Structure formats: structure tokens, C-alpha cells
Amino acid sequence: MAHQRAAAMLAVLGVIASIFAAGTALWPVSAGVCYGVHGDRLPSAAEVVQLYKSKGILNMRIYQPDVQTLLALKGSKINVLMGVADEDVPRLAASTSAAADWVKVNIQPYLPGVLFQYIAVGNEITGAATQNIAPAIKNLNAVLSATGLDDIQVSTAVRMDVLSSSSPPSSSTFKDGNIKDVLAVLNSTYATGITAPLLVNVYPYFAYTGDTKNIDLNFALFQPSSTVIRDNGLNYTNLFDAMVDDLYAALSRENLVVPVVVSESGWPSYGGVGASVTNAQTYNQNLINHIRNGTPKRPYWLETYVFAMFNENQKTGAETGAETEKHFGLFNPDKSPVYPIKFRMIHVCKGCGFQ
Template sequence: MAKQGFAPVVLPVLAVLIVAAFPAAAEAVQSIGVCYGVNGKNLPPASDVVKFYRSKGINSMRIYFADRNALRALSGSNIGLVMDVGNENLDDFATKPSAAAAWVQQNVKAYPGVSFRYIAVGNEVTGSETDNILPAMKNLRDALSAAGLGGIKVSTAARFDVIANSYPPSNGFFNDDYMRYIAQFLSTTGAPLLVNVYPYFAYSGDSEHISLNYATFQPGTTVTDDGNGLTYTNLFDAMVDSIYAALDDAGTPDVRLVVSESGWPSAGGFGASVGNASTYNQGLIDHVRGGTPRKPGPLETYMFAMFNENKKQGDETEKHFGLFNPNKSPAYNIRFH
């Protein structure tokens, strides 16, 4: 799903900081990944988009549904791909193994030249649909194995607010049992947990307690977590480390973390400006190579998003997360290396 229905992260009241970071990837991640959404007018064709990724040295992409134009364009490109199963498919996948098997044949097996990395079973699923995530993941994993594609890992992309008590980071735990069961399944399969991490929404929701510098990787704030003795200088690391704490609490410290979305809007809302977006996103690119205080080392991370998408639903900020405009001109200066 091309980030349709993205829901802003609603964080608990933060006493000054929650910081996030990305865990080490199974493969060496040579550059940061970028999400490719298609909810915009006059976006370039997928074939040009793939060439554009390669011209920028971006070697990882996330798409939000089985976009056949993108899949054809990605064939032979060696760009590692995270592909979502749309939320609308979860019920069928959970209850009908044949539906998962057919989807694999049509959308994965049919594209042998695509470097599939992970399949995300749902994006930011909420409410009663969360009951379908794990059975859908199991049926999809079985379908991939039956098709000889067992090397493709199956996960789900969770909202950050699956974490309760995220401040201080060492206190983090999953606020619902279904996430603990998902983590336990991932521990058995070797797949990472995907989580969307947005310091922007934490800052815009509680700017009284969270400084802009702390939210955008700028110096000025230092916080020590009395629970683990670690020192935090940015909100992203604090948020990410609270996820690691939740994985530990669930008895699954071996599960890797992948930040499946992070970004900052350049217009449309409080704190959304070209300057802040440029500062945050460049800081993100430069920062994730080193990981977090709790988990040093490269953290696989996907920025949201490649293009501004003027047909996005929701708050006005949703239309302004792009690094580039539809004509491929930069929304602001950014370097990927």
C-alpha cells in the first residue's frame, strides 16, 4: 500500500526525549533506503524512478503494494526491495493459505530478476485486524517456502505506538500481546521487525518537552537513561532503543530491527519546513551508519519518501514528505553518502 492511510504516531507524554535508531541489517546496507510512494500527480514512470534511484546511489527501496510497473522496472537492478502486502489482503491471507500462495506466484515468483529482501504483511495495522497479522505472516512464509523462495523474510511494518512506556528508552515494552507473539515468530524465522519511527510526530505533538534540536539531530540536549546508564543526544535513538527494550522484554533480544519509515515534512504543519526537513533527513542519513547507544553498528533504514505526493490523504503534511518533486528536482539539498 503506497503509504495510503498513514496514521501519525501518537506518543505518550514524553518527559523530554525518546530516541530511535536502526538495528544492524543482515546484509551490509551500503546506503540508506528510500520509500517509493505513488499517490501523486505527474510522477515519473517507474522505469525512470529506478534509474533515478541508481543515479543517486540508493540501493534499497520500499513499495506499498505489488506494483507491477515497479517490479518490472526493478528486474535486474540489484536494488534490494521491501514489498508490502496491502492491509486489505490480510483477512484472506490469514484464513486462506491458497490466497497467500496465489499472491506469491503472481507477485514474487513471476519476477525472478527482483532482489526481494522482505515482504511486509500489513503497514501500521490497527484494531481487530491485528489478529490477522500473525496467521497471514505464517501462511505467506509457508507459501514462499513452497515456491522455493524461503530466503525472502516475512515481517510486518508496525506503528511506533505499539511501544508502551517509551520514556526512558529502557522501560519500553509492547502494549499488546499480539506484538509479543509476532516477535517470537520472527525469532524463529530470522526475520527482522519493521517499525515506522517518526520523531517529527513526537516533536509536533509535545514541543513543550521536546526540543527541535533534539528531534533533528542537532546538538544541545543530552539525556541519561537511569535504567541503563546510556546517554542520548537525539530523539531518534531514544525511540529506537525503546523498541529494542520491548524486544528484550518479550524474550526475543535476537530479533533485528529495521526502521521501515522515517522522515520529516517540508511544509503543511507545525515544525514542517524545508530547513527542518533538510536538517532531519541529512542527520538521519549520516547517523544510522553508527546505530544507537544500545545497539551500535549500521541500522537498516528507509526514508519516507522519494517524492512529494499531492494526492495523499490525511493531514496536509502527508503531501510534503518527499525528498524530490515529481519532476525529480530536489525539494531541498540532500546527499546520500
């Protein structure tokens, strides 16, 4: 099955040095993009899929199952990270039969044409509801294994505030028992040969706006800056790397073998402090170019999804400011670019490394 090859590829990328030594051929990879739908006059799902393909975007995140999107993805060869809607998580946590029904309705009808890579059990779930995440992942894993679909990896998408401390990165720790329960479930998949990653939404933009006095804008934008974080022999010249390595350090502290996938990262082009077309273009293009080299702690390809494909004028966000939430898009609803952006397809192949 094609999505088995895609999942295996990502696991192999985690040990990229040994692969080069062995001269093993791999597949092309690129940054992914989150496909949000909270906007007026957005293109049809079929048009969106064609836009992804025309830009060389090989990975799409959708936040819950959508029939038209899944039908449009059939045969596209785009890898899919699909979410379970937050409101459905308690039901999937309650029983394997509910999880089986979810898979039967939302996964099986679209195989083999849709390349399901990950299922995200909720997005940034907080509070008491987090207790449902680990059992929901377990139930979905059991169903996928029973139906021969255990190459689809199940995780959840979290915010950076799952950490109780994060500066310097080596001091990072996870703050509560529920996230540790989730991580234990993810770590248990190591025995299958493909460890499900922790999906994390990483936003230097919000870190910057939360502390403009002490965080240099250039440091947040991957631009030359006088700021350098030195930590146990590693030097951090941008905020994104420091934030991602916060997570790797916390995972190491728990002795967990769990990779990290950045399930969202982006910069708004309008509506708040530091939000401009120039800054959004700078951050997102630098992000796309940067992830090929990973972070100081993990210097290899870091799977990352840019947020988001379109400006979404119906989006709200009380915590961060509704206006900026509407302007994270790379494209306008008419498919015109908000600013020029180039996706770099990276080929990992015998004798050539990253191209």
C-alpha cells in the same frame, strides 16, 4: 540467487564486530527510500528506478505489488521491501492457498531479476485487524519455504504505539497480545539462520509536534541540544536513537532475538509545526549520516528507509494533518530535489570498516 546474498548481508551486519575481526568482505549498503505514488504527474516507474540508481539508493520500499514498478526493478540490483496491501491481509491469513496465489502472482514472475528482500504484511494495521497479521506471516513463510524462496523475510510494519511505555528506553514494553504473537513468529525464524526483523515506522517529527513544550526541536533534528536522556549507563543525544532503543529494550524484555528495521522515517518540508525545508533537509541528511553508527544499545549499521521519494499531493492523513502528509518528499514530481540531499554508500570490507 542475488537476493539471497542481500538478505544474508543484512544478517551479517548484525554481528559486524566479529566480521571485522574475521576480515570478511561484504557488500555496499545505503539508506533506503520509500516510493509512494499518491501524487499527480509522478515520473514513470522506469524513471524512478533510474533516479534511485543515480543517487546511489540501494533499497526501495513499495507499499503493494505494482506491475510496472516490478518490471522496472528487474536487473536494477535494488533491494525491495514490498508490502501486502492491508485489505489483502485477512485473505492471506485465512489459508496457505491464498498465500500461494499471492506469491505466484506477485513474486515468482519477477525472479530472478527483482531482489525481494522483505515482504511487509500490511502497514500500521490497528485494532481487531491485527489478529490477521501473525497467521498471514506464517502462511507466507510456509509458501516461500515450499517454493525455495525462504530467504525472503516476512514481517509487518508497525507504529511506535505498539509500545505501552517508552521513557526511559529501558522501561519499554509491548502493549497487546497480537503484536506479541507477531514477534513470536518472527523470533521463530531465528532457527533458519536469518531472523526476520520487526519493521517499525519511527517519526521523531510526530513525537515533537505532539509535545513541543517538553521536546527540544534540536533534539529531534540530531542537532546539538541541552537535552540528554541518561538510561542505565547509556546517553541519548537525539530522539531517534531513544525511540529505536525503546523497541530494542521491549524486545529484550520479552527475551526475543528479533532485529529492528526502520521502515519509515522522515520530516515534512511544509504544512505544520516545525515543518520547513531547512528542518526537513537537516533531519533527513542527519538521519542518513547517523544510521551508519546505529544506536547506543546497538552501535552498528541500522537499516533505515527514508519517507519518501516524492511529494504526494493526493496524500491525506486525518490523524497528523493532511497538509504535512503531502510534503515528506525528497523530490518533486519533475524529479528536481526539494532540497539537496546526499546518500552515503557504506562499504564494509576487509581492513577498512565503514567508508
